[in-house]
Amino acid sequence: MSSASLSLLAAATAGAPPAWTSFIPFVGMGLVFYFLLLRPQMQQQKRQRAKLAAIKKGDQVVTAGGLLGKVIKVEELYVDLELGPNVKVRAVKATIADVMQPGGVPAND
Numbered sequence: 001m002s003s004a005s006l007s008l009l010a011a012a013t014a015g016a017p018p019a020w021t022s023f024i025p026f027v028g029m030g031l032v033f034y035f036l037l038l039r040p041q042m043q044q045q046k047r048q049r050a051k052l053a054a055i056k057k058g059d060q061v062v063t064a065g066g067l068l069g070k071v072i073k074v075e076e077l078y079v080d081l082e083l084g085p086n087v088k089v090r091a092v093k094a095t096i097a098d099v100m101q102p103g104g105v106p107a108n109d
Contacts, residue, residue: 051098052093052094052096054099055071055074055079055096055099056074057071057072057073057074058070058071059071059099059100059102060099060100061081061096061097061098061100062096062098062099062100063081063091063095063096063097064095067083067089067091068083068100069081069083069089069091070082072088074093076093077092077093077094078090078091079091079096
């Protein structure tokens with residue numbers, strides 16, 4: 001190669017942006033992914049864990065299977081639910097989807 005072509009190559013690379021700037025879009029996508037997907041999911045899981053930890057006797061709960069029952073006994077991993085008169089079941093505490101507010105409006109009103 002001649003010295004003229006080498007000086008042209010050196011001048012072309014001297015005006016190019018630094019190599020680390022090519023990673024800026026990936027960092028931006030990572031931040032968007034974190035703030036729009038991961039962070040809200042972690043907050044929702046934190047609220048669900050707090051809700052499960054606060055379950056007490058007498059609460060009305062909905063299981064992940066859609067059963068509505070009244071809590072009659074709470075253990076570390078299990079809860080005993082009364083689904084109706086003389087209908088009692090034992091459920092895994094982690095399968096409780098929601099705790100219903102007392103005195104709520106019936107679904108058929």
